[in-house]
Amino acid sequence: MTFQLNQAIGKVPSNGNPVVANRYGADPYALIFGDRVYLYMTNDALEYDGNGVVKENTYSSINKIAVISSSDLVNWTDHGEIAVAGPDGAAKWATQSWAPAAVHKVIDGKDTFFLYFANNASGIGVLSSDSPVGPWVDPIGEALILRSTPGVEDVTWLFDPAVLVDDDGKGYIYFGGGVPEEEYAEPGTARVMKLGDDMTSVVGTAEVIPAPFMFEDAGIHKREGVYYYTYCSNFYDGERPEGSPPAGEIAYMTSDKPMGPWTYHETILKNPGYFFGVSGNNHHAIFEFHDVWYIAYHAQTLSKAQGIANGYRSTHLNRLIHNEDGSIQNIEADYKGVQQIKFLSPYQRIQAETIGWSAGVNTETGAALGERRVSGIDNGDWIGLSGVDFNKGAVAFSASVISLEGGGTIELHLDDPAGLLIGELLVPAANGTEKQMELKTEVSGAEGTRDLYLVFTGKTRSELFKLVSWQFME
Incomplete structure (x- = not known):
């Protein structure tokens, strides 16, 4: 048998994006713990028609969350999938697990990790663990946020959580999305709500975030006392008022409090189609690692390279830069990715x-x-x-x-x-x-x-x- 080297597809040396090429991973969310970045991703998996041909991703059968981690941002360890929803999952009441958010909090002197997920667009659940890679359990045995939760009755899509543990230890959850009929400019479907000290309960009433042209994908980060709420704008193709976010881009708002009031600024990341030639939804997470800020987002680059760009997405990383006045520079998404921040020692296992x-x-x-x-x-x-x-x-x-x-x-x-x-x-x-x-x-x-x-x-x-x-x- 003759020997021939097989070719890398999707992520090729010396590029850093997509971050891995042995699996898909959408809707990334970052958790920093123990000198590592953990990325939690919707576990996109190929769907086939009756003839065995890859069909458009329906998301309907996704009930796992994929996890990878890295200490250098170029070499990534694949921790596999978390069985979240369904009969074999930790949350047996749920049918799907989309768009995860993960956070760490010390409770009663113990490191505790929480993984929030969307049960399609009908509610948000939470799992807990004593490790960032599990095993995970469902601490409440039901959804954390449902239509019956105060303040969310009019939210079109109850999904896409983002979570912040503030400097005082208090937790907040950001979520929501969708466009009520003909309400493109001010959908009114973004929400923020207090979490209980246990991180597995909600407190009070969810409050509206007045995000212009809101569609999906809540994001939250805090820098120098400023809270940044980020989101993906909707795909309304009509005329927009000057200063409105274009379709399918990541926009941001700021506040000096975790629940607002909020001031809209501008968009910072164009749709993946602008950079990579294959459009789709836009989803992101912003995080700080070793005093440098990054943005994780997804694009159909791996599936495009495989010739099956039918909604199967892969996570990317790029730098995110705040200006001196706190504004955020436009992000240039690319295949190159980010610099390796430390060398890999081959003398440890x-x-x-x-x-x-x-x-x-x-x-x-x-x-x-x-x-x-x-x-x-x-x-x-x-x-x-x-x-x-x-x-x-x-x-x-x-x-x-x-x-x-x-x-x-x-x-x-x-x-x-x-x-x-x-x-x-x-x-x-x-x-x-x-x-x-x-x-x-x-x-x-x-x-x-x-x-x-x-x-x-x-x-x-x-x-x-x-x-x-x-x-x-x-």
Whole structure:
């Protein structure tokens, strides 16, 4: 069997966007904890018609939230999916899970994490955990916000939450969207409401945020005492008053209080179609990490590269800059993305599902609770890691693998999948029974800071093996 390197699709070296190419992920929301950024995303999954052809995304069967995290903003660890809604989900009363929002709060001296989600457009639920990656439970066994919640009776779409824990520990939830009949300019469907100290209850009455041409996608961040409410404008194609947000763009309002009153400013992010040639809805989250501000948003770049841009979205990252007067500069969305903010150390154990770039591979959940691994490894597939700091040099490489009937080799290359070969690790074929094993090989030539590529080769057309984790030795 001849060897040929497979090509990266969607996210290609040295670009940072979309942030991952082994899965889709829409409606991103960021949580900062333990020197990592966790991105929670609507788990877009391909839908097929009766002939096996990919059809337009209906969102109707999405009941999971995908989670990835990174400490450097270029190499991302895939934590898999949270089973949120449906018979197998934590919130069995819900049917869908869209547009997550996640937040951390110390309650009774304990780190507690909350994951808010939209049950389609009919209500908002909440899960809780003692870890940003779960396991998650439904602490109240029902929706947090419904039509019966005071102040939301006239909200067209009860969805798209964003949550703020203020400096005093008080929580607020922002949500809503939709356009009542012919009410494009002032839909009146954006809301803000106080959360209880437990973060799983609401207090008082939801208040209207008078967001011009509001459509969906609540966002909230606080900087230097100013609260920024951000949202996506609607797609009304008629004449708009001067100063109104154009269709399908991210706009912002400010206040000196978390519940308003609010002042409208302008839009800061055009529709994805302007940048990437494929339009659709616009959804974002703004966050600060190591004193730098970023915006996460989605676009159909991966599915476009795959030739199936039918509403399947992927998360992107770009810088967001506040001017001295507090206004926000226009964001230039692109494929390049953001700079890597720290190098990756190869001398600590790296989970295999930590990926900068890839070709052909998938990730899956293993038998052990929370264990992930790289799967779907075929001849010519590869994983790339950006900015790996070998320092004065590595002398050995070890990997935890699961042997399969195929077996094969992990080739270690620098700077390119076909770059300098620094070592090879033989993975034996399984002899009837799959088993996990630790393998080791010598390496030479790995010094300084380089991009690293794990290239997988084998002589069969079946899956070669699964990769759990790896590490170099100095």
